[in-house]
Amino acid sequence: MDYTFVIALCQTLHPLAKSPHLTAAAYPDRIAKVSGKEQTALAWPWVMLDWLRVLGGGVCHQLPGHSLQVAGIPLPLCARCTGTYLGSLLGLTTVIARRRLRASLVPPWPVLALFAIFFLAWGGDGLNSYLTLFPGFPHLYEPSNGLRLLTGTLQGLALSLTLWPVAGFTLWQVPERQQVISFRETVVVVAIALAIVGALLLPLPAALLAGAMLSILGLLSMFTLLNTLLLSVLRHQEGKLQATRDLLPALGLAFALGTTELLVLDLLRRAAFGA
Incomplete structure (x- = not known):
């Protein structure tokens, strides 16, 4: 052929x-x-x-064996990073859909406790997976891409929803004293996250391709959010935004900067490791 x-x-x-x-x-x-x-x-x-x-390439090892694949080709991020940025995108989408852009309070303590479990599961599974790279080194269980994807998705969701109140407090002139998400909403969003994981593990080529695109969109979204906060502090623009439209120029600049950062990181990786 x-x-x-x-x-x-x-x-x-x-x-x-x-x-x-x-x-x-x-x-x-x-x-x-x-x-x-x-x-x-x-x-x-x-x-x-x-x-x-x-x-x-600049933020993920992209090991084929640790990645979901479509037609024999690994997705652009490993399973754990795919989950992390899909979860992050889901969290940010929830903030927008629930009109919580100005929310400046962290979730209630039961949700924070749940998020802590997600972070611990992500870290524990990552450590266990890392130990298997050393032949003969003891580890608790055999890692799998399914667990990498699951723990990554839940951790990414927790990360974005924990970080957003910082943005709400930092960016807006009049932030709202409102929690970014309630316990009931968290249950719904976690169920959606589990459904996404299930869809990617079927596996369906269309779902995997969509997951590939959305995970990179999530990566760009997180870089954009972090750059927006960084630029706001560096330019002494904290607490200056009054309307949603005031946020758009800052997001555009942060998005361009984030894209450039990712491309430069990939070039540096290729220069250092040749792959």
Whole structure:
């Protein structure tokens, strides 16, 4: 089977990556059986994954064995990072959907206790997984991408919802003394997070591709949020925002800065490690 066209297309559109996963064996059989225009249409997911891998390369080890895969190609982030940034995106989306942009109070203590469990589970599973990299080193259980994804998703959700009140207090001239999320809302959002994890583990190619895109969007969103806070402090703009529209220029600048940071981090990684 000749996948030369698809491979050449991916590498032409993505000269930075030259991905080691970009091999003929990685592509579905049906790509080789269709004409040029149809091959171009079928190739876009693999081109997209390779581009997304650049954005994620500076913050994630991207080990194939630790990553969910679609058609034999790893997603742009490992399973744990995929979960972390999907969970973060879910948390930020919840804040927006519930109109809590100005909320400046952390969740109630039962929710904080639950979030603490999520952080401990994430850290414990990560440590256990890391220990397996050393042959013969004792560890509690065999790690799996399912657990990496689950603990990452719950930790990312907890992270974004814990961090947001800091943004609410820092950015707005008149922050609202309102909790960013209630216990009942947390139960619903955690259920949604579990459903997302389940959908990615089925696995369905469409769900995995959507997960790849949304995880990178979550990564960009977190970098944007952190850069917005940093720029606000550096420019002495704390407590200056009055209306939601006042936030847009700051978000635009922070997004551009975050994208640049991720690209630079990936280039530094490639310069240091060659992959």
